[in-house]
Each structure stands twice: as structure tokens, then as C-alpha cells.
Amino acid sequence: xxxxxxxxxxxxxxxxVPFVGPEAQERARGRPSAARLGANENGFGPSxxxxxxxxxxxxxxxxxxxxxxxxxxAALAAHHGCRPENVVIGEGIDGLLGYLCRLLLEPxxxxxxxxxxxxxxxxxxxxxxxxxxxxxxxxxxEDPQALLAKAIAxxxxxxxxxxxxxxxxSHHPGQTIAEMVTQVPEGTLMVLDEAYVELAPEGTEAPIxxxxxxxxxxxxxxxAHGLAGARVGYALGHPDLIxxxxxxxxxxxxxxxxxxxxxxxxxxxxxxxYMRRLVDGARETIAQIARDNGLxxxxxxxxxxxxxxxxxxxxxTAVLEELAAADVFVRKPAVAPQDRCIRISCGPxxxxxxxxxxxxxxxxxxxxxxxx
Amino acid sequence: xxxxxxxxxxxxxxxxVPFVGPEAQERARGRPSAARLGANENGFGPSxxxxxxxxxxxxxxxxxxxxxxxxxxAALAAHHGCRPENVVIGEGIDGLLGYLCRLLLEPxxxxxxxxxxxxxxxxxxxxxxxxxxxxxxxxxxEDPQALLAKAIAxxxxxxxxxxxxxxxxSHHPGQTIAEMVTQVPEGTLMVLDEAYVELAPEGTEAPIxxxxxxxxxxxxxxxAHGLAGARVGYALGHPDLIxxxxxxxxxxxxxxxxxxxxxxxxxxxxxxxYMRRLVDGARETIAQIARDNGLxxxxxxxxxxxxxxxxxxxxxTAVLEELAAADVFVRKPAVAPQDRCIRISCGPxxxxxxxxxxxxxxxxxxxxxxxx
Numbered sequence: 001x002x003x004x005x006x007x008x009x010x011x012x013x014x015x016x017v018p019f020v021g022p023e024a025q026e027r028a029r030g031r032p033s034a035a036r037l038g039a040n041e042n043g044f045g046p047s048x049x050x051x052x053x054x055x056x057x058x059x060x061x062x063x064x065x066x067x068x069x070x071x072x073x074a075a076l077a078a079h080h081g082c083r084p085e086n087v088v089i090g091e092g093i094d095g096l097l098g099y100l101c102r103l104l105l106e107p108x109x110x111x112x113x114x115x116x117x118x119x120x121x122x123x124x125x126x127x128x129x130x131x132x133x134x135x136x137x138x139x140x141x142e143d144p145q146a147l148l149a150k151a152i153a154x155x156x157x158x159x160x161x162x163x164x165x166x167x168x169x170s171h172h173p174g175q176t177i178a179e180m181v182t183q184v185p186e187g188t189l190m191v192l193d194e195a196y197v198e199l200a201p202e203g204t205e206a207p208i209x210x211x212x213x214x215x216x217x218x219x220x221x222x223x224a225h226g227l228a229g230a231r232v233g234y235a236l237g238h239p240d241l242i243x244x245x246x247x248x249x250x251x252x253x254x255x256x257x258x259x260x261x262x263x264x265x266x267x268x269x270x271x272x273x274y275m276r277r278l279v280d281g282a283r284e285t286i287a288q289i290a291r292d293n294g295l296x297x298x299x300x301x302x303x304x305x306x307x308x309x310x311x312x313x314x315x316x317t318a319v320l321e322e323l324a325a326a327d328v329f330v331r332k333p334a335v336a337p338q339d340r341c342i343r344i345s346c347g348p349x350x351x352x353x354x355x356x357x358x359x360x361x362x363x364x365x366x367x368x369x370x371x372x
Numbered sequence: 373x374x375x376x377x378x379x380x381x382x383x384x385x386x387x388x389v390p391f392v393g394p395e396a397q398e399r400a401r402g403r404p405s406a407a408r409l410g411a412n413e414n415g416f417g418p419s420x421x422x423x424x425x426x427x428x429x430x431x432x433x434x435x436x437x438x439x440x441x442x443x444x445x446a447a448l449a450a451h452h453g454c455r456p457e458n459v460v461i462g463e464g465i466d467g468l469l470g471y472l473c474r475l476l477l478e479p480x481x482x483x484x485x486x487x488x489x490x491x492x493x494x495x496x497x498x499x500x501x502x503x504x505x506x507x508x509x510x511x512x513x514e515d516p517q518a519l520l521a522k523a524i525a526x527x528x529x530x531x532x533x534x535x536x537x538x539x540x541x542s543h544h545p546g547q548t549i550a551e552m553v554t555q556v557p558e559g560t561l562m563v564l565d566e567a568y569v570e571l572a573p574e575g576t577e578a579p580i581x582x583x584x585x586x587x588x589x590x591x592x593x594x595x596a597h598g599l600a601g602a603r604v605g606y607a608l609g610h611p612d613l614i615x616x617x618x619x620x621x622x623x624x625x626x627x628x629x630x631x632x633x634x635x636x637x638x639x640x641x642x643x644x645x646y647m648r649r650l651v652d653g654a655r656e657t658i659a660q661i662a663r664d665n666g667l668x669x670x671x672x673x674x675x676x677x678x679x680x681x682x683x684x685x686x687x688x689t690a691v692l693e694e695l696a697a698a699d700v701f702v703r704k705p706a707v708a709p710q711d712r713c714i715r716i717s718c719g720p721x722x723x724x725x726x727x728x729x730x731x732x733x734x735x736x737x738x739x740x741x742x743x744x
Contacts, residue, residue, distance in 0.1 A: 256601030
């Protein structure tokens with residue numbers, strides 16, 4: 001029988017996926033979530049202007065989206081004080097990370113990241129045969145000096161750091177990140193994932209020239225702008241690197257509706273300011289719910305809070321499972337000792353209340369299970 | 373200065389892109405098109421139900437789309453009489469062709485297609501280092517026997533055919549295509565691109581078992597369903613092949629709004645039947661406009677018509693350029709002798725009138741230019 005002849009790389013790849021979606025959990029459970037707080041989505045939703053722009057664009061969906069994404073790219077360049085040549089727009093940061101790995105990685109190439117950092121980056125590295133080399137977190141922060149030391153030792157093609165970090169919501173001052181860039185070894189490209197930076201304290205955005213060839217910065221409309229389902233990410237970098245994406249990307253891959261939504265969202269600075277206040281309030285609400293239950297919320301520079309459950313990873317997993325059984329969807333870090341936490345996304349009042357309602361008995365059941 | 377170290381394959385890739393979008397032409401010209409008839413979009417637009425579903429989903433865009441695209445996949449499986457395990461959904465056929473090439477191709481692997489067939493397939497083959505081997509068209513049709521003979525000689529990992537064909541709008545009976553599958557050599561996967569099949573004469577859809585491991589069929593919501601800008605394509609194939617896409621695809625790459633739109637479009641069979649009549653009428657309108665100007669329309673099984681301009685490729689290019697100068701956007705085949713044609717998409721009455729108005733003087737100017 002004829003079989004497709006996969007590449008040896010693909011034949012050796014595992015069938016695992018980076019994340020199981022909340023819909024799969026809901027289907028398994030047979031009912032929807034009462035609180036969808038696990039995927040770091042922004043339950044406060046996008047700007048009403050973005051919603052209106054997308055609804056208006058729905059009737060234009062017979063047209064392909066502009067493959068150059070010209071208008072959004074121009075607006076982003078103006079927003080960031082750089083040139084359109086510094087900007088590439090793609091199907092979420094996930095899509096752009098995949099393209100980036102494809103541009104640079106051959107089987108066996110080393111890549112440096114933190115143990116327990118963004119799994120989808122690791123998925124794409126593995127997908128192109130890259131070899132992941134990790135350093136541990138330092139006190140629930142990614143560790144710039146350890147990352148640099150590993151990079152200097154291995155001279156990887158890529159070194160990844162997120163600021164603020166996912167899954168811990170910790171952050172470094174932007175100046176620390178900018179100083180990292182100056183120490184990146186020759187031949188290594190630093191991938192700076194700033195998916196959450198619009199929600200971080202002032203000074204977290206690293207002061208880096210968009211023309212700096214040593215770093216590529218990843219941004220998204222999925223978090224602060226509340227457009228995860230629209231799939232609009234972008235990267236800022238040196239024009240040579242940015243133009244390389246054109247050699248391989250799915251040129252007509254960007255939804256026309258999503259382009260319109262992101263453009264409207266970017267222009268609605270009033271909404272973004274309002275969103276920062278909403279997220280700030282929800283962070284405090286989650287922290288208070290955690291404290292009310294004897295748990296320890298970690299400081300957050302993002303739209304989610306890592307909550308230390310005070311025991312090991314098995315206990316935090318039990319808490320997560322019990323919350324899921326009570327229709328509250330959260331996720332958790334995968335690697336010790338960060339896996340002692342659960343990761344709860346900010347959301348509107350009804351979802352915060354569902355969390356507050358479910359958590360005490362979830363904790364009790366988790367304690368009963370793990371003390372047994 | 374630090375430079376990213378691209379793979380040798382990427383470093384050698386050209387900077388060319390498969391298609392320049394109509395928006396780029398409009399920006400260069402400084403005004404919009406009067407008739408957007410070049411990209412085989414469906415100017416009659418999507419089902420009103422799909423528009424309503426997308427508008428309604430705009431407010432839900434804060435949620436990632438279901439990475440398993442469960443509901444649409446289930447509906448497509450029911451529609452095609454197969455199992456969800458036979459269906460993978462992606463960011464347009466373009467996105468799926470890219471994934472397919474990545475699954476199978478290593479640098480130097482031969483791939484068989486027709487000279488002048490879909491450029492974006494060729495773009496992805498080249499992007500993974502595949503070596504294209506082509507056979508000529510036979511009388512403005514892709515040539516099944518020539519494709520098979522080349523495949524039997526080279527044993528490529530992939531052999532591509534579109535039915536109906538783009539850019540010529542010709543078609544083979546589905547039975548001819550099904551017979552091709554039985555002759556595909558061991559180790560070759562046939563890629564059957566049926567992007568336009570819903571608009572083709574009855575019997576064009578090839579009777580192929582979705583579990584047949586020798587073929588993968590590409591379908592899209594971009595053409596008959598009028599949702600090009602939503603980016604929803606899908607492939608039907610053996611479950612082993614379909615599941616291989618999960619090893620590498622951008623799992624959260626599908627817009628939530630687009631998933632909702634496609635699901636609604638699929639269910640609106642009344643609109644699809646109405647669309648077939650609209651497209652049929654517009655095909656006849658284009659044919660009549662062509663004949664009125666002394667040109668020869670070729671039979672069409674798609675939502676576009678290849679119009680033979682009666683001279684060589686240079687003349688047809690001049691006609692295309694003069695139409696563009698008159699704000700009428702069309703495209704044309706790239707390879708002789710098909711390049712004697714221009715390719716005009718079906719559209720509503722106003723765009724057909726703009727074409728009818730612009731064509732006589734565009735032809736006159738083209739004749740003046742090329743006779744000089």
C-alpha cells in the first residue's frame with residue numbers, strides 16, 4: 001500500500017500538541033465552562049471599535065486580505081516609531097515563531113530557552129529539528145544571566161526570553177532586557193516575546209532599536225487588545241530579517257476581518273487605557289481570592305496571576321483538576337518548582353465570582369486526594 | 373555585526389512572492405479598482421448567514437478559536453460522508469499546501485506538476501527545497517497521462533493536479549481523476565486541488581474514498597462560498613496523513629470568526645445553489661463581453677473565465693496592463709501558450725459593466741502598443 005514518505009524529521013516527531021483547548025475539555029465534560037480563565041485570554045473583550053470594524057468587514061470577506069497587510073503595518077510602524085520594513089505581521093505570535101524557526105533551524109541546531117517557558121516555541125523548535133537547551137528559572141523569574149551564559153557556551157541560532165514571563169507573570173525592567181541584547185553572542189538571535197508588555201508596569205518595554213539585528217521582538221493583539229481569536233501577531237526587527245519572512249510565509253494567510261479588527265483596536269487608545277485598569281482590578285481580585293483561601297498570589301505584570309498553592313506540583317494539579325470538575329478552566333506551569341502554582345487569567349466579575357465560589361471546595365477535595 | 377544564520381535553503385530562496393495583491397496595485401495607482409476580477413474571488417459574497425455568524429462572533433474574538441476546529445470538522449465529515457479523522461482544516465489551501473510540503477519534502481526531492489499550474493504550490497515546494505518537474509498542458513487542460521508518466525519515471529513524493537484547473541478553468545470528469553489515483557506510483561502522494569469543484573459541472577467531483585492513502589484532496593471556502601478573506605481551507609485524506617498535520621501545524625492558527633463563518637456557509641445549501649446560478653450567469657456575461665470584442669472565451673468550470681486574446685503572451689499582458697490602467701483588475705496565465713489568455717473572475721453586474729466598458733479601449737491600446 002502506498003504511504004506518503006514523510007521526512008525523517010517528521011516521522012520522528014511526537015504526536016503531542018502544545019495545548020489542549022478549553023473546548024476539548026468542555027466536550028469531554030459535556031457542558032461549557034462557568035469561567036474560562038486558563039488560556040490567558042482577555043475576557044473583558046476587544047475594543048467596541050474593533051468589534052464594529054470586524055462586523056463591518058464580515059461582508060467584505062469575499063476578498064482576500066491584503067497580503068502585505070499594508071495599513072496595519074503602517075499603523076504599527078507609526079505606533080512603535082519605526083519603519084514598515086521593521087514589521088512583519090502573522091497568524092499570531094505562534095505563527096511567527098514557526099516561521100522564525102523555519103528560517104534559521106536545521107536538525108541538530110541548538111536553541112536556548114528557560115525550562116518551563118512557552119511550550120509553543122519549543123513545539124516549533126522541535127518541529128524543525130532544533131535541540132532545546134534550557135536553564136532554570138531564578139526565583140520565578142527567567143534568568144537573563146543564565147540564558148546568556150548558556151548562549152555564550154553553545155552559540156545557538158536562537159535564544160528565547162519572554163518579558164513579562166508566561167507562565168509566572170514575573171517581569172524584568174526593560175533596561176535589563178536591553179542590556180541582555182548587548183551581550184548576545186555573535187550569530188545568536190534573541191527572541192524577545194513581549195506578548196503581555198502592554199499590561200506590565202511602566203519601564204518593562206525594553207528600549208531597543210527596531211534596526212538592531214541581534215533581536216526580534218514578538219507582539220500580539222491577543223492579550224491587552226483582547227483579540228486572541230482573530231490571530232494577529234507581529235514581530236519587530238531588522239529589515240533584512242523581516243524581509244526573510246516573505247520568502248516562506250503564507251502570504252495570503254491573514255484574515256481580512258482580523259486585519260480590520262487589529263487596526264481599529266490599535267487606534268483605540270482609550271480602550272487600552274481602560275483595559276489596563278480592568279486588568280489591574282482583576283489581578284487584585286484574583287490575589288484576594290487566593291489569599292482568602294490561604295494561597296499566595298505572585299506579583300503579576302500580565303493579565304493572569306500565578307497562584308502558589310503552597311505544596312508540590314501534584315497538589316496544584318489536583319487543585320486544577322478539581323476546579324475543572326467545577327467548570328472553572330485554569331492552567332498551570334509544567335516544571336518544578338513553578339508547577340506548585342496554578343495560572344489564572346483575569347476576567348470579568350461573573351468569572352471571578354465563579355472562581356471564588358469554586359476554589360474553597362476544590363482546595364478541600366485536592367487536599368483530601370493528596371493527603372490520602 | 374551579528375547576523376541571523378539562515379538555513380542554506382532559506383539563504384538561497386528568491387525574494388519573489390507568488391502573487392501581488394490588488395491592494396498593492398491600488399496603492400501604486402492611488403485609487404481603488406472599479407472591478408476586482410483578478411484573484412478569483414467571489415464578488416457575489418458569502419451567504420448572509422455566514423456574514424451574520426461572523427458579525428455575531430466578532431464579540432467573541434477574545435477567545436482563541438477551537439484548535440481542533442471540532443464543529444466545522446464534524447460538519448465537513450458529515451457533508452462528505454467521511455469521518456472527522458479524514459479532515460484537517462487550515463489557513464486556506466495555501467496554508468495546507470505549505471504544511472503538506474513540510475511533512476514530505478527534503479531538499480532535492482522531486483515533485484511533479486503542470487507547467488503553469490498553481491504558483492503557490494510551487495512556492496511551497498521550493499520553500500522546502502523540492503525540485504519541480506513539470507509537464508505541459510494538453511489543449512488547455514492539465515494532462516493526466518503526462519503527469520502520471522512523469523510520476524512513474526521520477527517517483528516524486530508529491531504529484532499535483534487541480535480539477536477544475538486554475539488558471540484555465542478547464543476540467544476533467546471526476547472519473548478520469550479517480551482513475552489517475554489507481555495509477556499513482558508507490559510512494560507518490562497525489563495532491564488533488566478541488567478549490568473550484570462546487571462550481572463545476574455535475575460529475576467533476578472525483579469519486580475517491582477519503583481513506584485512500586494515495587491522494588489528498590484540497591477544498592476551500594474561498595471560492596463557491598465567497599470567504600477568501602476568512603482563510604478556511606481543508607483537506608480530505610487518510611487518517612494517518614491527516615493526523616501528521618497535527619505534528620507541525622499552528623494549532624491555534626484558525627480565526628474563531630472564520631470558523632463560525634465557514635460553519636454557517638456550509639449549512640446554507642440554498643445560498644450555494646443560488647451562487648451556482650449567479651456564477652453561471654456571470655460566466656456567460658464574461659463570455660459575451662469577450663465575443664463582443666472579438667475574443668474567444670474558453671469553457672469554464674469555475675468562477676472565472678480564461679479569455680483567449682488571439683495573439684501571444686505579450687499581447688495578453690498588454691491587454692491586462694491597459695485594463696489595470698482603466699481600474700479593472702484581472703490576471704493571466706504565466707506560461708505559453710496559455711499565456712495568450714487573460715483570466716477574469718465572475719462578479720456582480722456593476723463589475724461586469726466596468727469590464728465591458730473598459731475592454732474595447734484597452735484592446736485598442738494594446739493593439740497600438742504591440743503593433744508598433
